[in-house]
Amino acid sequence: MKYADMDAEALRATEQRVEQHLAALRGRNFQIDMTRGKPSAEQLDLTAEMMTIVGPDDCHGLDGTDYRNYGLGTGIPEAKALFAAYLEVPPDAVIVGGNSSLNLMYDALAGAVLYGVPGGDGPWRARAGLKFLCPVPGYDRHFLVCERLGLTMIPIEMTDEGPDMDHVEALVAEDAAIKGIWCVPKYSNPTGITYSDRVVDRLAAMKTAAADFRIMWDNAYAVHHLGDQRPVLRNIFEACAAKGTADRPLMFASTSKISYAGAGLAVMAASPANIRDAAAKMAVATIGPDKINQLRHVLFFRDMAGVHAHMDRHRALLAPKFAALDGALEGRLGGKGLAEWTKPEGGYFVSVDVLDGCATEAVRLAGEAGLALVPAGATFPYGRDPRDRNIRLAPTMLSLAEIDRAMDIFCISVERACVAKLRASEG
Amino acid sequence: MKYADMDAEALRATEQRVEQHLAALRGRNFQIDMTRGKPSAEQLDLTAEMMTIVGPDDCHGLDGTDYRNYGLGTGIPEAKALFAAYLEVPPDAVIVGGNSSLNLMYDALAGAVLYGVPGGDGPWRARAGLKFLCPVPGYDRHFLVCERLGLTMIPIEMTDEGPDMDHVEALVAEDAAIKGIWCVPKYSNPTGITYSDRVVDRLAAMKTAAADFRIMWDNAYAVHHLGDQRPVLRNIFEACAAKGTADRPLMFASTSKISYAGAGLAVMAASPANIRDAAAKMAVATIGPDKINQLRHVLFFRDMAGVHAHMDRHRALLAPKFAALDGALEGRLGGKGLAEWTKPEGGYFVSVDVLDGCATEAVRLAGEAGLALVPAGATFPYGRDPRDRNIRLAPTMLSLAEIDRAMDIFCISVERACVAKLRASEG
Numbered sequence: 001m002k003y004a005d006m007d008a009e010a011l012r013a014t015e016q017r018v019e020q021h022l023a024a025l026r027g028r029n030f031q032i033d034m035t036r037g038k039p040s041a042e043q044l045d046l047t048a049e050m051m052t053i054v055g056p057d058d059c060h061g062l063d064g065t066d067y068r069n070y071g072l073g074t075g076i077p078e079a080k081a082l083f084a085a086y087l088e089v090p091p092d093a094v095i096v097g098g099n100s101s102l103n104l105m106y107d108a109l110a111g112a113v114l115y116g117v118p119g120g121d122g123p124w125r126a127r128a129g130l131k132f133l134c135p136v137p138g139y140d141r142h143f144l145v146c147e148r149l150g151l152t153m154i155p156i157e158m159t160d161e162g163p164d165m166d167h168v169e170a171l172v173a174e175d176a177a178i179k180g181i182w183c184v185p186k187y188s189n190p191t192g193i194t195y196s197d198r199v200v201d202r203l204a205a206m207k208t209a210a211a212d213f214r215i216m217w218d219n220a221y222a223v224h225h226l227g228d229q230r231p232v233l234r235n236i237f238e239a240c241a242a243k244g245t246a247d248r249p250l251m252f253a254s255t256s257k258i259s260y261a262g263a264g265l266a267v268m269a270a271s272p273a274n275i276r277d278a279a280a281k282m283a284v285a286t287i288g289p290d291k292i293n294q295l296r297h298v299l300f301f302r303d304m305a306g307v308h309a310h311m312d313r314h315r316a317l318l319a320p321k322f323a324a325l326d327g328a329l330e331g332r333l334g335g336k337g338l339a340e341w342t343k344p345e346g347g348y349f350v351s352v353d354v355l356d357g358c359a360t361e362a363v364r365l366a367g368e369a370g371l372a373l374v375p376a377g378a379t380f381p382y383g384r385d386p387r388d389r390n391i392r393l394a395p396t397m398l399s400l401a402e403i404d405r406a407m408d409i410f411c412i413s414v415e416r417a418c419v420a421k422l423r424a425s426e427g
Numbered sequence: 428m429k430y431a432d433m434d435a436e437a438l439r440a441t442e443q444r445v446e447q448h449l450a451a452l453r454g455r456n457f458q459i460d461m462t463r464g465k466p467s468a469e470q471l472d473l474t475a476e477m478m479t480i481v482g483p484d485d486c487h488g489l490d491g492t493d494y495r496n497y498g499l500g501t502g503i504p505e506a507k508a509l510f511a512a513y514l515e516v517p518p519d520a521v522i523v524g525g526n527s528s529l530n531l532m533y534d535a536l537a538g539a540v541l542y543g544v545p546g547g548d549g550p551w552r553a554r555a556g557l558k559f560l561c562p563v564p565g566y567d568r569h570f571l572v573c574e575r576l577g578l579t580m581i582p583i584e585m586t587d588e589g590p591d592m593d594h595v596e597a598l599v600a601e602d603a604a605i606k607g608i609w610c611v612p613k614y615s616n617p618t619g620i621t622y623s624d625r626v627v628d629r630l631a632a633m634k635t636a637a638a639d640f641r642i643m644w645d646n647a648y649a650v651h652h653l654g655d656q657r658p659v660l661r662n663i664f665e666a667c668a669a670k671g672t673a674d675r676p677l678m679f680a681s682t683s684k685i686s687y688a689g690a691g692l693a694v695m696a697a698s699p700a701n702i703r704d705a706a707a708k709m710a711v712a713t714i715g716p717d718k719i720n721q722l723r724h725v726l727f728f729r730d731m732a733g734v735h736a737h738m739d740r741h742r743a744l745l746a747p748k749f750a751a752l753d754g755a756l757e758g759r760l761g762g763k764g765l766a767e768w769t770k771p772e773g774g775y776f777v778s779v780d781v782l783d784g785c786a787t788e789a790v791r792l793a794g795e796a797g798l799a800l801v802p803a804g805a806t807f808p809y810g811r812d813p814r815d816r817n818i819r820l821a822p823t824m825l826s827l828a829e830i831d832r833a834m835d836i837f838c839i840s841v842e843r844a845c846v847a848k849l850r851a852s853e854g
Contacts, residue, residue, distance in 0.1 A: 036497065044495040048483035051719070056475035068471040068687045070463065098525050103713035110712070114537065114552075114576070125541075125552050141711075148711045149541070256714065260495045263719040284568075284575045285537070286530035287683065290717065292478070292690040 002337035003419060008426055015419045021412050022369060030370030032406045037189070037348035038397040039257055039314075046313050047259045050300040054292055058299070067295055073288035074279050075267075078298040083267040085304045086222065087251055089237045093269045095278055098289045101254035101266035105216060106145050108250055108268070111281045112179070112214070113149050118273040119247050120212030124179060133171065133181035135163040137351055137379030137390045139189045142182045142218070146381070151179065153381035158191055162199030169206045176209035180216055186233045187221035190351040190379055190392040192344025194231040204239035204248070215240075215249040222253055223311045226319050227345040237269065246271040255297060257348065258310065265297050321395045321403055325350055328407030338418040341393075350393040351379070358417040359388045365413035371406050429764035430846060435853055442846045448839050449796060457797030459833045464616070464775035465824040466684055466741075473740050474686045477727040481719055485726070494722055500715035501706050502694075505725040510694040512731045513649065514678055516664045520696045522705055525716045528681035528693035532643060533572050535677055535695070538708045539606070539641070540576050545700040546674050547639030551606065560598065560608035562590040564778055564806030564817045566616045569609045569645070573808070578606065580808035585618055589626030596633045603636035607643055613660045614648035617778040617806055617819040619771025621658040631666035631675070642667075642676040649680055650738045653746050654772040664696065673698040682724060684775065685737065692724050748822045748830055752777055755834030765845040768820075777820040778806070785844040786815045792840035798833050 006014065059068045067076060074080075075096025084091040097104050111117070113124045124130055132146045136155040146153050154171065157164045163181070172178050183203070185195040195203075203215055217236055236249045247270075255264035268278065282288070301307050326343055329352070333339050341352040354362055359376035366373055377383040379390050393410070395403050433441065486495045494503060501507075502523025511518040524531050538544070540551045551557055559573045563582040573580050581598065584591045590608070599605050610630070612622040622630075630642055644663055663676045674697075682691035695705065709715070728734050753770055756779070760766050768779040781789055786803035793800055804810040806817050820837070822830050 038497050041493060041496075044486075044493065045483065051481060051483050051486075052479040054478060056472065056478050059471075059478075066468060066471065068689055069468075070465050070683075070688045072689075099717045100713040100715070106712040110537065110541065113541065144711050148708075256497075260719065261497045262495055262499075262715065263717045281575075284571050285533040286527040288527070288689065290526045290690045290720065292687065293717065293720070 002335070003422055004337050006422075008423075011419060011423050011426065015416070015423060018412055018416045018419060022365065022416055025369040025409055025412065028370070030405060030409065032370060032398065032402055032409070033372045034394050034398065034406055035372050035374045037257070037394045039261055040317065040397050042317050043314055043396070044260060046310065047300060050259060050296050053299045054296050058295065059292060067291040070287055072291055073282055073286070074275075075289055076291050076294045076298070079265065079294040082298055082301065082303065083253070083269070086307065087219065087237070087253060087267065087269045088235050089251070089269045093237065093271070093275060095268045095275060095282070096289060096294055097266045097268065099256075099262065099264050099266060099293070101218070101220070101252045101256070101268075102141055104266050104268045105142070105218065105252055107281070107285070108216070108278065109145055109149055109151070111278070112212075115281065117212050117214065118277050127177070129177050131175070131178045133163070133168060133178060134381050135182065136381070137190055137385075137392070138182060139184060139218070140374070140378040140383075142216070143381045154178070155381055156181070158188070158193065160193055161196035162193065165199055165202045165206075169202065172206060172208040172210070172213060174209060178208070179210050179212065180214035182216045182218065184218050184220055185236070186219055186231070187224055187344060187347030189220065189347065190342075190349035192342045192347050192349065192351065194233055194345075197234045200234035200236050200239050204236060204243045204245055213248060217249045217251040219251060219253045221257070221347040223307055224257060224348070225311065225315055225346045226322055229345045231345065241271075247273050250274060258307065258314070259297060259300070263293065265294060318396055320400060321398065322350070324400050324403045325393065325395045325407060328404060329411065332407065332411035333414060336415070339414055348394060348396055350395070352391045352393060352414075353389045354391065354414050355418045355421055356387045356389050358414070358421050359385060359391050361417035361420070362410075362414045363391060365416055366409050369409045369413065371409040371413075373410070429762070430849055431764050433849075435850075438846060438850050438853065442843070442850060445839055445843045445846060449792065449843055452796040452836055452839065455797070457832060457836065459797060459825065459829055459836070460799045461821050461825065461833055462799050462801045463824075464684070464821045466688055467744065467824050469744050470741055470823070471687060473737065474727060477686060477723050480726045481723050485722065486719065494718035497714055499718055500709055500713070501702075502716055503718050503721045503725070506692065506721040509725055509728065509730065510680070510696070513734065514646065514664070514680060514694070514696045515662050516678070516696045520664065520698070520702060522695045522702060522709075523716060523721055524693045524695065526683075526689065526691050526693060526720070528645070528647070528679045528683070528695075529568055531693050531695045532569070532645065532679055534708070534712070535641075535643070535705065536572055536576055536578070538705070539639075542708065544639050544641065545704050554604070556604050558602070558605045560590070560595060560605060561808050562609065563808070564617055564812075564819070565609060566611060566645070567801070567805040567810075569643070570808045581605070582808055583608070585615070585620065587620050588623035589620065592626055592629045592633075596629065599633060599635040599637070599640060601636060605635070606637050606639065607641040609643045609645065611645050611647055612663070613646055613658070614651055614771060614774030616647065616774065617769075617776035619769045619774050619776065619778065621660055621772075624661045627661035627663050627666050631663060631670045631672055640675060644676045644678040646678060646680045648684070648774040650734055651684060651775070652738065652742055652773045653749055656772045658772065668698075674700050677701060685734065685741070686724060686727070690720065692721060745823055747827060748825065749777070751827050751830045752820060752822045752834060755831060755838065759834065759838035760841060763842070766841055775821060775823055777822070779818045779820060779841075780816045781818065781841050782845045782848055783814045783816050785841070785848050786812060786818050788844035788847070789841045790818060792843050793836050796836045796840065798836040798840070800837070
């Protein structure tokens with residue numbers, strides 16, 4: 001039954017039962033970490049052959065360029081071709097960087113602050129009070145970049161087809177201080193939704209008061225399927241070109257969750273003006289990326305068929321974990337009216353909304369019982385979830401047995417926090 | 428004889444002879460590139476075993492940390508230990524980054540502009556007209572970073588023991604807008620000199636009007652010996668700590684010219700406050716460095732004995748090239764009073780000073796005859812050599828035969844430019 005329908009007596013009894021369960025768990029000194037979306041060792045093993053695939057005699061490009069030496073600051077042509085197919089853009093729209101797409105995204109925004117971007121009127125630092133739109137719940141490391149750079153964040157509600165576009169359109173049309181929006185358009189972090197065609201088209205077509213408005217299109221989970229449903233994300237590069245806003249999107253991706261989280265490749269794609277601008281900034285800031293590691297990826301994956309076949313192997317490892325997590329949530333929280341959660345078709349997370357005002361307490365209780373979760377609020381700008389209800393679950397790194405145990409702790413912690421809340425609001 | 432002592436007749440005859448020689452060279456369509464300090468393929472082959480030294484089963488740290496995954500944003504402990512020995516600092520003073528020390532240096536200064544540094548009064552961007560000292564001739568990519576960030580560069584003459592410290596001390600004591608100085612303290616780019624103990628001590632001890640003055644200590648050639656003379660560079664980390672200026676130096680190095688120019692490691696070392704500051708900035712800007720590539724370097728070199736033994740093999744390849752270059756300069760320009768040049772005990776360059784006003788023309792003539800040199804002026808801020816006399820030669824990438832040919836073109840180009848100048852000043 002729904003806990004909200006319980007009478008005071010039943011609630012009190014439930015609280016007692018839950019508290020006993022939690023106390024028992026606390027005594028067992030579990031240590032389970034569910035904070036971040038990390039691949040498991042089994043997933044990392046899938047690219048074992050990549051580790052030694054480039055030998056000392058394989059270090060040259062087709063034109064004889066020695067990839068061990070300096071040069072090719074925007075990446076090797078073979079890697080550009082692979083990631084052009086990955087992002088569905090032309091190869092000359094691609095920059096292949098180092099191992100961190102977060103770093104490419106940071107550099108893109110830090111570069112805008114320091115020097116400006118094409119179509120703008122100079123460095124963003126020249127103007128105070130600049131803002132950025134942040135669909136919520138979202139990715140905490142996107143928000144940290146804005147916070148660090150002094151870009152004031154405006155939360156935008158996520159719907160089941162992407163950010164609330166009525167709100168977005170109204171804001172950007174009026175306010176030239178709004179310089180951009182963060183998007184994880186496919187299997188979004190953490191809600192798992194994929195932007196609808198209509199949302200992509202509206203993002204491409206909308207009028208923005210800022211001439212140099214940028215869409216930070218972090219396509220982190222482009223090929224990270226969990227189910228048989230494979231939603232097709234509309235190509236924003238083409239959508240913007242068609243609407244005359246070609247310079248608007250900056251697209252990003254990485255192989256952090258395809259090859260190695262610590263030793264993968266990061267990639268950026270954008271219009272010719274944006275690529276020229278980024279390449280010129282990079283030419284001052286770095287000698288260029290590790291080209292040998294780019295070659296490793298090219299030799300291992302070869303083409304998109306290779307990438308997709310590889311991601312099927314990831315899926316085989318991950319889908320059972322998400323099924324176990326969902327099953328546990330259904331079994332332990334289903335029908336109680338305490339929480340709603342996503343059932344993602346891809347990506348790395350399950351997003352849980354508990355009763356308003358209960359997330360912080362549930363995360364605290366879970367921590368006491370040995371389950372580390374990302375802090376409540378982390379999925380919101382400045383770490384502030386106005387309804388204190390969203391919690392991001394990251395099951396990929398855990399074994400099935402650990403997931404069962406983690407969900408045991410999590411669900412009872414949610415129950416405990418919510419029952420306390422319900423009792424308090426009764427009294 | 429010295430050309431300056433020739434009479435008009437002799438000068439005219441010399442010009443004719445030189446011009447004929449040059450015309451003959453022009454007709455032969457040489458294509459020799461001496462612009463950058465790049466290692467040769469033979470040098471890159473020295474680390475052939477590194478390419479596959481880390482196999483799929485070697486990817487864990489001593490504590491079990493999986494280096495293929497996220498984490499350890501300031502580098503793996505094994506690499507910190509190796510580079511602590513390299514830079515003669517404690518391991519916790521070290522950050523091991525990606526493959527580009529230029530990128531670490533850029534991020535250090537861009538971070539200062541955006542957010543400030545320990546000991547300062549906030550972001551440098553809050554204050555207009557900031558300046559940086561640039562010993563000349565120096566490294567063009569240092570100068571480009573300052574130019575891009577809007578830091579006005581003040582040239583400082585290099586003596587044979589480092590920058591002119593009388594000038595440096597006088598400037599930094601008075602002007603709080605001067606925020607730092609670039610230094611390549613060992614086998615300096617391009618003059619090859621190593622800073623004397625006295626210069627290091629004065630840099631550590633000098634009073635600076637700016638509380639957050641930084642020494643950008645780019646120790647790019649710490650172990651890159653060419654001769655048996657091995658000057659010992661005084662440890663600026665310790666010198667500054669002794670003088671109460673521990674936060675002043677930011678030390679940098681890389682293996683670009685030890686392992687791979689495109690796939691090496693970059694490292695930074697500094698005081699605890701600076702390392703905390705840099706690590707906090709990196710935590711926002713990147714997921715961290717490629718730890719597997721760090722492991723490759725550790726397994727290959729093991730310790731400083733391994734590094735030194737390896738650098739002996741580099742030296743065996745490079746010393747003959749520098750000898751050939753010097754021999755050609757002596758043979759073709761010696762005694763003519765047209766040029767002076769360095770005879771470096773280490774590093775990657777020979778610095779040539781031709782007659783005032785002749786460098787641009789000599790570089791142009793060499794280019795016409797098929798020898799690409801770095802543009803005249805590149806070794807000075809804003810590309811402006813006030814005496815138009817300095818030219819940087821980079822022989823490492825070339826074969827001995829190519830060096831002979833290159834010096835043939837270079838010397839005759841210098842002669843041609845200088846003779847024209849002498850004739851013009853006669854007439």
